[in-house]
Amino acid sequence: xxxxxxxxxxxxxxxxxxxxxxxxxxxxxxxxxxxxxxxxxxxxxxxxxxxxxxxxxxxxxxxxxxxxxxxxxxxxxxxxxxxxxxxxxxxxxxxxxxxxxxxxxxxxxxxxxxxxxxxxxxxxxxxxxxxxxxxxxxxxxxxxxxxxxxxxxxxxxxxxxxxxxxxxxxxxxxxxxxxxxxxxxxx
Amino acid sequence: xxxxxxxxxxxxxxxxxxxxxxxxxxxxxxxxxxxxxxxxxxxxxxxxxxxxxxxxxxxxxxxxxxxxxxxxxxxxxxxxxxxxxxxxxxxxxxxxxxxxxxxxxxxxxxxxxxxxxxxxxxxxxxxxxxxxxxxxxxxxxxxxxxxxxxxxxxxxxxxxxxxxxxxxxxxxxxxxxxxxxxxxxxxxxxxxxxxxxxxxx
Amino acid sequence: xxxxxxxxxxxxxxxxxxxxxxxxxxxxxxxxxxxxxxxxxxxxxxxxxxxxxxxxxxxxxxxxxxxxxxxxxxxxxxxxxxxxxxxxxxxxxxxxxxxxxxxxxxxxxxxxxxxxxxxxxxxxxxxxxxxxxxxxxxxxxxxxxxxxxxxxxxxxxxxxxxxxxxxxxxxxxxxxxxxxxxxxxxxxxxxxxxxxxxxxxxxxxxxxxxxxxxxxxxxxxxxxxxxx
Ligand SMILES: Nc1ncnc2c1ncn2[C@@H]1O[C@H](COP(=O)(O)OP(=O)(O)O)[C@@H](O)[C@H]1O
Ligand SMILES: [Mg+2]
Numbered sequence: 040x041x042x043x044x045x046x047x048x049x050x051x052x053x054x055x056x057x058x059x060x061x062x063x064x065x066x067x068x069x070x071x072x073x074x075x076x077x078x079x080x081x082x083x084x085x086x087x088x089x090x091x092x093x094x095x096x097x098x099x100x101x102x103x104x105x106x107x108x109x110x111x112x113x114x115x116x117x118x119x120x121x122x123x124x125x126x127x128x129x130x131x132x133x134x135x136x137x138x139x140x141x142x143x144x145x146x147x148x149x150x151x152x153x154x155x156x157x158x159x160x161x162x163x164x165x166x167x168x169x170x171x172x173x174x175x176x177x178x179x180x181x182x183x184x185x186x187x188x189x190x191x192x193x194x195x196x197x198x199x200x201x202x203x204x205x206x207x208x209x210x211x212x213x214x215x216x217x218x219x220x221x222x223x224x225x226x
Numbered sequence: 227x228x229x230x231x232x233x234x235x236x237x238x239x240x241x242x243x244x245x246x247x248x249x250x251x252x253x254x255x256x257x258x259x260x261x262x263x264x265x266x267x268x269x270x271x272x273x274x275x276x277x278x279x280x281x282x283x284x285x286x287x288x289x290x291x292x293x294x295x296x297x298x299x300x301x302x303x304x305x306x307x308x309x310x311x312x313x314x315x316x317x318x319x320x321x322x323x324x325x326x327x328x329x330x331x332x333x334x335x336x337x338x339x340x341x342x343x344x345x346x347x348x349x350x351x352x353x354x355x356x357x358x359x360x361x362x363x364x365x366x367x368x369x370x371x372x373x374x375x376x377x378x379x380x381x382x383x384x385x386x387x388x389x390x391x392x393x394x395x396x397x398x399x400x401x402x403x404x405x406x407x408x409x410x411x412x413x414x415x416x417x418x419x420x421x422x423x424x425x426x427x
Numbered sequence: 428x429x430x431x432x433x434x435x436x437x438x439x440x441x442x443x444x445x446x447x448x449x450x451x452x453x454x455x456x457x458x459x460x461x462x463x464x465x466x467x468x469x470x471x472x473x474x475x476x477x478x479x480x481x482x483x484x485x486x487x488x489x490x491x492x493x494x495x496x497x498x499x500x501x502x503x504x505x506x507x508x509x510x511x512x513x514x515x516x517x518x519x520x521x522x523x524x525x526x527x528x529x530x531x532x533x534x535x536x537x538x539x540x541x542x543x544x545x546x547x548x549x550x551x552x553x554x555x556x557x558x559x560x561x562x563x564x565x566x567x568x569x570x571x572x573x574x575x576x577x578x579x580x581x582x583x584x585x586x587x588x589x590x591x592x593x594x595x596x597x598x599x600x601x602x603x604x605x606x607x608x609x610x611x612x613x614x615x616x617x618x619x620x621x622x623x624x625x626x627x628x629x630x631x632x633x634x635x636x637x638x639x640x641x642x643x644x645x646x647x648x649x650x651x652x653x654x655x
Contacts, residue, residue: 042424043415045361049368050376050407050414056369057376064396075396086404098365105340106230106332107370114293116230116332121254121324122294123301182258183301183317189308193300207396214401219408360528367516367525374559375511413512420475420505421526421574423515425497 047221048091052098055079059111076111078204080131081167084138085159085212087221092139096131103128126178130171138166142212148220152213160209167208168201227373230290230332236280238334243343246331253327257320263312266319273326280333290333294325341366358424368414376407428488428502428581428609429453430474435483437469437632444469446632447483452611456603458620458640459613460647461629467613468508470629471583474611475505488580503581504574504608508589510566514558519545519569522558526577544576548602564595571602583611588619617644 058075083092099109108115110128119128141162146155172194180190215221238246257269277287298321306314341363348359383402387394418424430452437445445466459467472478473485476492476499485492490499507513516522523541532540545551548568553561561569567587575582587603588596600619603610614620626643628636630650636643 040357040361041415042418043411045365045424046368046411046415046418047408049365050372050411052365052369053372053376054404054407056373057380058400060373060377061380064394064399075400078396078400082400082404086408094365098369101344101362102366102369105337105344105366106335107227107337108230109227109373112293116290117250117328118290118294118325118332121321121328123297123321179301183305183321184309184313185301185305186308189304193304207400210397211400211404214397215404215408218401219405221408364515364525367521371515371517371558374557378559410509410512413507413509414515416472416477417505417507417513418515420477420500421577422497422500422529423525425500425529 044091045094047087048094049098051079051083051087051092051095052102055083055095055099056102056109059109074111077131077167077171077201078208080135080171081138081163081204081208082211084135084166085142085163085208086215087139088143089136089139092135093132096135100128100131123179123183124175126182127171127175129178130174133174134166134171136166137170138162138208141165146216148216152217155216156209156213159212160205163205163208163212164202167205168198171201172198227370229337230329231336232280232282232286232333234280234334236334238276238280238330241334243335243339244346246335247343250327250331254324257323261316263315263319266316266323270319270323270326273323273330276330277326277333280330282333290329291325294321298322298325337366361424364418364423372407376403379403379406428455428611430488430581431486432473432480433484433486435473435480435485437466437473437478438481444632445480448634450627450634450637452627454624455609456623456625457611458623458626459611459629460615460617460620460626460644461635465629466632467629468585471505471585471611471613474581474583475503476500477505501577502579503583504577504579506567506570506574506582506584506587508585510563510570513570514561514566514573517557518555519550519558519561519573520554522569523573523576526573540576544572547575548572562595563590564592564598567591567595567599568602575608580609581611582606582608583613585613586615587612588614588616617647620644 055076058079061075063074080096083095087095102109103115103119104117106116110119119125142159145158145162176187176190176194179185180187257266260266298318301321302314302318305317344362345359348357348362351357352359380399380403383399384394387398432448432450434447434449435445436443436447459470461467469478473480473492474487476496479493487499487502490502492499514522516525520541523544524537527537527540541554542551545554548571550565550568550572553565553569588599591599603612604622612620612623620626621640621644623640625638626640627634628643628647636646
């Protein structure tokens with residue numbers, strides 16, 4: 040891996056960690072605070088693409104595993120990998136991989152700005168919401184023995200917020216693409 | 227960023243990190259295979275006793291467990307309501323025991339020891355040409371190094387909003403944060419290359 | 428030092444940034460001056476193999492910066508325009524030790540080398556401080572320590588004083604004057620450059636002047652004065 044890609048992945052991991060530490064940000068149009076860490080995972084995919092994005096998320100998980108309180112709310116340590124919600128954490132890896140892969144597949148520089156934004160949204164929604172919840176809910180259902188339908192009901196309340204985050208990720212992803220293009224990945 | 231490691235010289239502290247991780251894997255498997263609420267309660271108690279033996283104070287134990295309390299209780303209640311009190315209790319003690327044993331390993335293993343284990347575990351991947359094992363430690367160091375830097379950048383960007391009478395919004399905060407941060411990647415990468423840090427075997 | 432540029436040209440995305448040039452840099456202390464965007468950093472980065480010439484070749488103490496990249500890099504250390512980005516690991520001590528990893532030294536030897544270099548720049552008290560807490564001048568000294576611990580023969584500095592207050596600027600000037608290593612300093616600080624042995628003036632990707640500091644700085648001033 041080129042040193043630059045290694046550094047980009049590490050810096051994005053640092054951004055994801057930092058987003059878990061800042062106070063929730065208020066949305067403009069509805070008074071809902073956004074906790075930004077899972078937004079960071081979607082952003083890693085849309086900004087860095089599949090490979091570097093996945094490395095950055097893996098780095099965050101490694102930091103958590105080795106006992107640093109890098110997850111939102113100051114969580115960290117091996118215990119976060121032994122909790123009912125661990126599926127969402129593991130799901131980050133597949134979420135960023137999918138978001139990044141779809142971003143690379145769907146978005147190109149020749150498209151109109153609006154098309155780029157919509158495509159980034161599709162990528163973030165598919166990876167950061169659908170894939171993430173499939174992982175999170177499956178794990179919750181199997182590990183706690185709750186069963187799928189109950190695990191799904193228990194997670195339902197969080198889905199609208201995550202769809203909003205996909206919108207923000209899409210807008211931000213397109214803006215970063217204009218200001219500092221990193222896709223397609225230079226090799 | 228303060229690590230969740232706690233200084234000490236107990237048997238657990240002196241045990242190699244790899245051994246502790248292997249033991250934790252075996253323990254968690256056992257906890258999942260046994261459905262007996264009494265056994266699981268005993269395991270949770272043992273995990274708690276481990277903290278006490280390490281002389282970890284009650285407030286510190288609470289600080290470490292607090293993030294898990296809500297979700298464990300919610301899941302246990304859910305299970306109790308739908309599948310009966312017995313299964314609810316089983317779920318509660320199992321999840322509590324898992325969190326407590328994991329916390330014991332975290333408390334007694336330094337970040338450096340963990341990095342050592344990961345670097346060694348990455349060696350086979352290095353032979354496959356997938357990554358350089360030494361990059362693991364370097365990347366972890368880079369993240370820890372730049373989190374405070376990014377936090378202060380975030381504050382600067384937020385203050386720039388206030389200074390111009392704007393309300394900080396997610397997109398207008400995050401976009402400049404990402405761009406200014408990633409722009410420094412070129413120079414950081416050049417510094418790493420110039421010092422020959424990755425070029426050696 | 429003994430640096431040769433042979434028919435070196437650099438193009439970025441089709442634009443020529445350094446026009447074909449032949450240049451030999453020897454001696455002890457050399458300055459590079461010129462307007463923003465004239466190509467100073469690009470020129471200096473080639474010495475470290477960070478920028479590869481689009482055509483031609485660069486050798487440093489006999490090593491080609493492309494074909495023998497590792498050896499060529501070992502000859503020189505590079506201090507970047509923004510030392511903020513130069514410290515890679517959280518603690519200064521860890522960061523300095525990082526450069527020694529390849530040497531297969533024992534833990535004690537690494538500690539001794541780190542202590543010695545911290546001592547040399549009078550910053551032993553900064554060893555266990557976090558990089559992001561250091562001030563501009565402290566960072567500049569920290570960057571020097573982290574680069575010089577591997578004992579390069581040549582030190583390249585890109586605008587080392589441009590973000591410093593007068594006190595720290597003077598400290599860096601004094602450090603440059605007393606460094607036993609050969610140095611190449613890019614700077615807009617003409618007083619700093621005036622104390623060096625030889626100065627190159629870069630203008631629009633070409634070497635516009637090359638000689639003693641008094642003469643070249645005078646020419647640079649005249650060039651800008653004539654335009655105004
Ligand atoms: N990586 C790069 N890609 C494209 N253009 C570059 C790159 N680096 C430098 N340049 C361009 O090359 C020219 C010379 O830059 P530089 O050597 O940094 O000048 P100086 O250090 O004298 O201010 C500038 O026009 C700059 O925009
Ligand atoms: Mg420059």
